[in-house]
Amino acid sequence: MNFFKKRKNLLWTGAITLVFIFWFTFGGDSKESAVIYTSPERGTFNVEVTTTGELRAKNSTSIRGPEGIREFRIFNVPIQRLIPEGTVVEKGDFVAELDRSEISTSLQDAQLELEEAESQYESAQLDSTLNLSEVRENLINLEYALEEAEIAVEQSQYESPAVQRQVKIDLERAKRALEQGRKNYKTEVRKAEVTLREIETDLTQEQREVQRIQEVMKRFTIYAPENGMVIYKRNRDGSKVTEGSSISAWDPVVAELPDFSVMNSVTYVNEVDIQNIRKGQTADIGLDAMPEKNLSGVITDVANIGEQRPNSDSKVFQVVIEVNESDTTLRPAMTTSNTIHIESVNDALYVPLEAIHTIDSLNFVAKRDGIKPVMQQVVLGLMNDDDVIIKEGIDINDQLYLSLPPDTSGIEKQLLPDEVLNQYEEEEVKVVDPNAAPVEDVEDNVEPPQREQQLENNSRQIEE
Structure with a gap:
């Protein structure tokens, strides 16, 4: 009996082995790929922008x-x-x-100008002294000439009337010459004073120039203004x-002394996401150096003009996030990972982005209908990096295809009724109506113009 049982087991084992061999040989060569399904999810839908940044002190003292x-x-x-x-x-x-090499050259030039001004001043002093000395000598000679003329008049009283007349004329001439000489002397003195004053002004300017350069040169050695x-x-x-x-020379800052009490995370957001970023939004901040630390922050500044960062082909916009917490371990230049919270929708129905297919500018999902797929038109809502909200077209129990066969011409397309599509179009128009009063969406916390722009971007990204 044991022999027959062992023989029966061996036969079953061989049969099973043959079945596996047959399946791997013939069945494993099937050209049909495995179909992957997914189902919609319902819950809180978060729209976030993730960036990397760098810590900087909000306030600092410049050196x-x-x-x-x-x-x-x-x-x-x-x-x-x-x-x-x-x-x-x-x-x-x-x-x-x-x-100091360049400013030392300026100092040498200024010193040469100063020496030249000093020489001119000394020369002017000598010239003035010489000229005034000659004028004073001339005055003395004129005084002697006047005295001689007076003596000649006294001695001419015994001379003929003609001689007396001549000596009186000489006396008058001598008086006028002396008076004119005294006026000329005063003029020469004034002229010398003006000349010396001009040269002295130039000399003073050159002296001040040298002093200014020397004062600036002292500041070429830089000291800390604070601790x-x-x-x-x-x-x-x-x-x-x-x-x-x-x-x-326009911004002579060498270094900074940061204030660690308040820190900022400075990050850069691409031009696609920047339209959803605004002041007052919150963010979660992580530190690459200390993963265990979880910080929070608030956006305090969003740049209006983009810039080209090194090693990047796209334009980015600077965003400043102020860190709420004060931590003595935070240091400038630490790398941060920032998650900016754009919007949050409660009780949203959403699916993966891979489940959305665009055909003729319309958005569809491939829904399982029995054993065959159908293309169901859907209305999209907000989108994040992984998922998108479905406003209309499917429910929580549907099974969706993540991939489509190469040829979709034979698949039935189920379009949404026009009244449903018009309803959502009217809602969008109402949001962007310029004559309507501003509406604040408390739940979504997104301004109407930004919502409209985001919808357009979502559609554009799906089409791409």
Whole structure:
């Protein structure tokens, strides 16, 4: 009996093995791919934008280089020495040393101008002294000539009337010459004073110029204005000001001393999502360096103009998120992951984006009807990165195809009634009616113009 039982088991085992071999040989070569279904889900639907950012202090004290160097035609100054980033300094501690070579040339030129002005002043003084000395000598001679004429008049009383008349004329001439000489002397004195005053003014200006350059040169050694941690300044292209780089005369900031009590996460949002971002929206903030920390924030600033970031072909807009929590472990330049909450809809019916198919600018889902699919037209609502709300066309119990066969010409298309489509079109028109009073959607927390734009973008993305 045991022999027959063992033989019977061996026969069953062989038969099962032959069936598996036959199936793998002939049945496994089927060209039909497995059909994947999905079902709609109902619940809270969240629209979010996820970005990466960088922590920066909301408020900081700038460590600035010398001001006014443009007056000396200096527009960029290289940094010769700079203390390491992250160094904790106290007020008055050394921070940086700037290259003085260009301003030293300006100082040498100013000193040469000063020496020339001093020489001109000395020369003018000598000339004035010499000229006035000659004028004074002439006055003395005129006084002697007048005295001689007076003596000649006294001695002419015994002479003929003609001689007496002549000496009196000489006396009058001598008086007029002396009077004119005294006037000329006063004029020469005034002229000398004006000349010296002009040269002295130029000399004073050159002296002040040298003093100003020397004062500016002193500020080429930069010290900390307050206590804090030194953080290098970032340029517009994202690079940092470091030792060997140059600072601009228009913005001579070398580094900053951030205030860690209030931090911002500065992020950049692409031009597709920026229209849904506005001030006051909340965000969840995570730290790559400390995944266990969960922070929250509020958007405080949204840029109106896009910019081209390095290594990026698309335009992005800067968004500033203020961190609600104050944490002593937060440091500038930490990488953050930001989830911005755009909108939330309760009790929404939604499906994966892969279930939506666009045919002739109409949106369909492939719904299972018995053993065959049918194309059911649907009305779409809000969309996020994975799912989209279905306003009309399906219910929670439907089974949907995630993929379609290459040829859909034979599949039945079920269109929504016109009155249903018109209803949703009227709702959209009502939302964007410029004459209507503003409506605030408390539940969705999205302004009407933004909702209309978002619907258009959703349709555009689905068509693509």
